Ligand SMILES: Nc1nc2c(ncn2[C@@H]2O[C@H](COP(=O)(O)OP(=O)(O)O)[C@@H](O)[C@H]2O)c(=O)[nH]1
């Protein structure tokens with residue numbers, strides 16, 4: 749069995765994808781990690797597909813748009829003992845993968861926290877940094893008892909065998925909230941570790957108000973459904 753499957757959700761990520769794959773392959777080699785990279789192409793119209801097919805990766809095409817849809821298709825293909833989630837947009841440092849795998853020896857889930865690491869100036873929009881994320885974090889604490897330093901990290905490691913129990917269904921960006929809430933509701937062990945966050949390459953796919961409300965709605969309903 750492979751040690752790890754790194755799943756990369758891509759909606760037009762031609763600018764960062766090649767560098768992300770190259771870094772991950774180097775990390776695998778330098779650390780003798782037996783890993784696979786799963787590129788989930790979420791209906792990209794740029795050269796994402798061409799770039800992916802230049803590398804030894806598992807290429808998955810998921811036409812149904814949405815961050816959650818992309819991840820669920822990628823998870824379905826993941827053969828590794830562990831799964832690492834990360835955006836291939838130059839914002840996260842995939843050199844941290846060995847640290848995540850090490851922490852996964854004693855935890856079901858490891859979350860990279862941008863709020864306890866170093867965030868490059870301008871990497872996170874003001875509204876997200878000071879309104880959206882603190883608001884979501886507060887709701888996660890009062891509604892679900894999640895005590896975290898940030899609620900919407902895109903750099904996460906999980907033991908693959910716990911994923912079916914999470915019964916993940918959300919289609920859009922609120923998927924990141926769903927992962928955390930279901931982990932807590934199933935009493936899996938969770939560990940946060942500081943990570944650095946850089947200005948992304950390419951353009952952000954996040955839509956502040958639409959995605960903010962999708963997180964909010966999920967958090968309000970997830971206690972009952
Ligand atoms: N928002 C969004 N992201 C998607 C979708 N499909 C794939 N993605 C990928 O999910 C990741 C997260 O989006 P991103 O714009 O980086 O959001 P941010 O990291 O929160 O600023 C990126 O790698 C996107 O390419 C989609 O339909 N919507």
Ligand SMILES: [Mg+2]
Pocket residue numbers: 835837839902948
């Ligand atoms: Mg991103």
